[in-house]
Amino acid sequence: MTLETTRRLKHDTPDTDRRLDGMAQGVLGTGMDRPEGPLKVSGRATYAAEAHPEAMAEGYLVRATTIGRITGSNADAIRAMPGVIEVIEDERMIRNAAQGMAGESPVQRQGQVWYVGQPVACVVAESFEQARHAAQAMMVTIEPDGTHVFDAEDPAAEVEKPEQKQLDQGDLEGAMSAATFSLDATYHTPSMSSAAMEPHASIAQWDEDGVLTLRGSYQLLKFNKAELADVLGVAPDKVRILSPYVGGGFGSKLGLAPEAVAAALAAQALGRPVRVVLHRRQVFETVTRRSETRQRIRLACDAEGKLSAIGHENLVSQLPGEVFSEPVAQGTHFQYAAPNRVIGHEIARIRRPAAGSVRAPGEAVGVTAFEIAIDELAKKAGIDPLEFRLRNVPDKHPENGKPFSSSTMEATLREGAKRFGWTHTPPRQRREGEWWIGTGMAGAVRVNMMIEAMARAVLTGQGVRVECDMTDIGTGSYAILTQVAAEMLGFAPDRVETVLGDTDLPPASGSGGSFGAASTSTAVYLACMELRERLAAKLGVKEPELTLKDGLAIHENRQTPLAEILGEEEWRALGHLQPGKAGQEVRQATWGAIFAEVAVSDVTGETRVRRMDGTFAAGRILNLKTARSQCHGGMTWGIGLALTEAMEHDPRDGHMVNRDLAEYHLPVNLDVPQLGVHFLEERDDWANPLQAKGIGELSVCGSGAAVINAIENACGVRVRRLPATLDQVMDGLIAQG
Amino acid sequence: MQFQLDVNGERHALDLDTRTSLLDALRDHLGLTGSKKGCDHGQCGACTVMVNGRRINSCLTLACMHEGDEITTIEGLGRPDDLSPLQRAFVEHDGYQCGYCTPGQICSATAMIEEIKAGWPSNVTDDLEAQVEASIEEISERMSGNLCRCSCYPGIVDAIRQVAREEARA
Ligand code: FES
Ligand code: FES
Numbered sequence: 001m002t003l004e005t006t007r008r009l010k011h012d013t014p015d016t017d018r019r020l021d022g023m024a025q026g027v028l029g030t031g032m033d034r035p036e037g038p039l040k041v042s043g044r045a046t047y048a049a050e051a052h053p054e055a056m057a058e059g060y061l062v063r064a065t066t067i068g069r070i071t072g073s074n075a076d077a078i079r080a081m082p083g084v085i086e087v088i089e090d091e092r093m094i095r096n097a098a099q100g101m102a103g104e105s106p107v108q109r110q111g112q113v114w115y116v117g118q119p120v121a122c123v124v125a126e127s128f129e130q131a132r133h134a135a136q137a138m139m140v141t142i143e144p145d146g147t148h149v150f151d152a153e154d155p156a157a158e159v160e161k162p163e164q165k166q167l168d169q170g171d172l173e174g175a176m177s178a179a180t181f182s183l184d185a186t187y188h189t190p191s192m193s194s195a196a197m198e199p200h201a202s203i204a205q206w207d208e209d210g211v212l213t214l215r216g217s218y219q220l221l222k223f224n225k226a227e228l229a230d231v232l233g234v235a236p237d238k239v240r241i242l243s244p245y246v247g248g249g250f251g252s253k254l255g256l257a258p259e260a261v262a263a264a265l266a267a268q269a270l271g272r273p274v275r276v277v278l279h280r281r282q283v284f285e286t287v288t289r290r291s292e293t294r295q296r297i298r299l300a301c302d303a304e305g306k307l308s309a310i311g312h313e314n315l316v317s318q319l320p321g322e323v324f325s326e327p328v329a330q331g332t333h334f335q336y337a338a339p340n341r342v343i344g345h346e347i348a349r350i351r352r353p354a355a356g357s358v359r360a361p362g363e364a365v366g367v368t369a370f371e372i373a374i375d376e377l378a379k380k381a382g383i384d385p386l387e388f389r390l391r392n393v394p395d396k397h398p399e400n401g402k403p404f405s406s407s408t409m410e411a412t413l414r415e416g417a418k419r420f421g422w423t424h425t426p427p428r429q430r431r432e433g434e435w436w437i438g439t440g441m442a443g444a445v446r447v448n449m450m451i452e453a454m455a456r457a458v459l460t461g462q463g464v465r466v467e468c469d470m471t472d473i474g475t476g477s478y479a480i481l482t483q484v485a486a487e488m489l490g491f492a493p494d495r496v497e498t499v500l501g502d503t504d505l506p507p508a509s510g511s512g513g514s515f516g517a518a519s520t521s522t523a524v525y526l527a528c529m530e531l532r533e534r535l536a537a538k539l540g541v542k543e544p545e546l547t548l549k550d551g552l553a554i555h556e557n558r559q560t561p562l563a564e565i566l567g568e569e570e571w572r573a574l575g576h577l578q579p580g581k582a583g584q585e586v587r588q589a590t591w592g593a594i595f596a597e598v599a600v601s602d603v604t605g606e607t608r609v610r611r612m613d614g615t616f617a618a619g620r621i622l623n624l625k626t627a628r629s630q631c632h633g634g635m636t637w638g639i640g641l642a643l644t645e646a647m648e649h650d651p652r653d654g655h656m657v658n659r660d661l662a663e664y665h666l667p668v669n670l671d672v673p674q675l676g677v678h679f680l681e682e683r684d685d686w687a688n689p690l691q692a693k694g695i696g697e698l699s700v701c702g703s704g705a706a707v708i709n710a711i712e713n714a715c716g717v718r719v720r721r722l723p724a725t726l727d728q729v730m731d732g733l734i735a736q737g
Numbered sequence: 738m739q740f741q742l743d744v745n746g747e748r749h750a751l752d753l754d755t756r757t758s759l760l761d762a763l764r765d766h767l768g769l770t771g772s773k774k775g776c777d778h779g780q781c782g783a784c785t786v787m788v789n790g791r792r793i794n795s796c797l798t799l800a801c802m803h804e805g806d807e808i809t810t811i812e813g814l815g816r817p818d819d820l821s822p823l824q825r826a827f828v829e830h831d832g833y834q835c836g837y838c839t840p841g842q843i844c845s846a847t848a849m850i851e852e853i854k855a856g857w858p859s860n861v862t863d864d865l866e867a868q869v870e871a872s873i874e875e876i877s878e879r880m881s882g883n884l885c886r887c888s889c890y891p892g893i894v895d896a897i898r899q900v901a902r903e904e905a906r907a
Contacts, residue, residue: 037828038820040836041843043771043811050770128765129756197775197783197886198837247773247837248886280776474835474887625831629889633834636888661780661884668881670861672890674873 083130098255117285170340179300198247220510288356313344416593438714461563463495476626490548514694526575638703745813
């Protein structure tokens, strides 16, 4: 048995050692290619649905078409259809995906349909075609259970106003009436979908010891394992989840989804492996969406543009029985200074499919609306919107006075403006043929979080293996964890093997909330630090005096190959990060600035984004290439939020009308220019020993506002109900005369 | 129904449900899971393969209709240790993140470069008579049938431009 020791860190204080700056391998922070790249581009990386265990049966979910009590079905007739093996109508099936980090079962079927589109049965057949056909022929009888509300703004909606989510500081009303300039405007953002390209899929297989192996597509495996065990009523050690490759998540794969439960139940009932893949339309309906929001924003400032009051009162929607609600004002609490502040949060319980976390929950829509409002007030005050923001940079948390772990808002604004060549001009000045041309900008901000994470590093004379249940949902986990280990233990990256996505490995953070890279990298760092200590002890030197590079231990002018030190041995170490006071004593956040140039057709109202630049500060950047790609992603999501994406719900029953990729409009290649991304070099000692923060969501939080503000600058039309569809812009253009 | 499929230069005998799409035949019956299913409805491009050199959405066509056709999938374009120039360029430019749309993007781009070479115009081509350039706009327009939710479009365009330029030079 090889000795495995653990290095723990309870993260209470800033880490000013910055040990990574003293490492010698020189791979961390570079734009190293993803190690799994060749597998992905050659079609050899295998995703959830892509295994084929012997005797696998195919399951297909059946959708409820109305709300009420389930009283029966034609399951017997369905069982008689060609190829059908069984119809699963188990009460343990879940009505929608679990919320992120729930760790327990979401609401289960229990004879009840809560929303149109809820999965109510699973038909299992020998082939996919047979299962699909039979599922479509299945009819579930549902007795209506009263009248329901489908729109958060319907006066009949039951609205909750949780005490702890309200804030009233100073005198907002007084400041509004005393102000030189003020704004009181209401913004709407639509119901939206993550729409990851890989639909959820699960292959479930039970062994003779009652252990379930589920090959799925999930982001937070340790939580998903607990959720699945809870749903099934088995001990967590009876569940293993494998997600080596995840075809995008964006929040939709944070929580266990209905296909996993259906596959597990079916496989148990049948005693053979079962695969259930969600149809694209089922992904839209059964996996949590981003809530639509109504945001009333009140702002007041003096003649110089100094803010005196901020009000941000929001209404979101959610299905009964769900704890999460879109934290719209998460960024508003600290983005701008102002003494008088009101924050309101209301949740309407309605019967649209469940809402949940979608990339940058809170700030994606909250900062976007707020940054439009700031632009509006700057205009009223006759001040360059860049300058207006610079005058309101907070020097500490405006509500509780805590310091910022690092404050880069001003620096990103200035650097971004310089790179873009920002000059402020009045609206309706530039015209090219039918096109109005204009520019807009916005600030970006996102809270930074760490969560508990463990990882193992296994050192041999030839290289390192990193192991944990972390996922790579496109974010670059394989790359950065490889780089951290390579840097810390002095090996070329091709001597590092990173194994992820298996709950039999140490529980890492998983991917979500932009906490994955920093949390799990810290765990890997700790494991590697443990191994460095052991190497130093063996060589009789102090660890900080030890240089590791290219497989050599260098100390006191001597070079010893690790192969010589370790011989045939394998040294194992666990790193264990526990978040501590460092997360509470300061406000940790990432900051950015986005600039956009758009063209708006005076004939059709169509907006084309011509140019978009983002400048971001998120601590140490672990991989330049993957970090940049994350920002490309977020900025493109901003374009979608501003221009094309909206889930339409039928006002009569709340169902998703445009639940496919033809009608729910993701930005396509031609909608996105060659985006500019720039990082400000930064070390945030409060964040973790790597001084690194999350980068996966920041760029979503404000990009949409830059586009909307640019539309106003181009053609004078101010859009407050996103997305800026052609009809809205056209109405505005006509109103301008 | 019994029929044969020629995929990546190999002939396969199949006995499948007539309803089986070409995509499902590849993924579930031939073990070629490189072609991806993002929508099963011709809306995303993840399933793009080449049939007789032309790119098509393999979810929108039935497998049994393709006896005698020459089908090329991502697996036929290169291997991890022997990547095609486009596959290499996608790695270099990080023209992917989660990788799920990627095989479709690469199959699509491989055929698309040939379309440009053959002078096919697109919706953004100004001069229908002139030789089409592999410009950013032309590439973006022609690749707009391949969705990427990770939104790697800038890297995808850079990768394709690099290869199109290299090929034009060769
Ligand atoms: S799977 Fe064929 S186009 Fe989406
Ligand atoms: S790489 Fe994830 S969808 Fe394109």
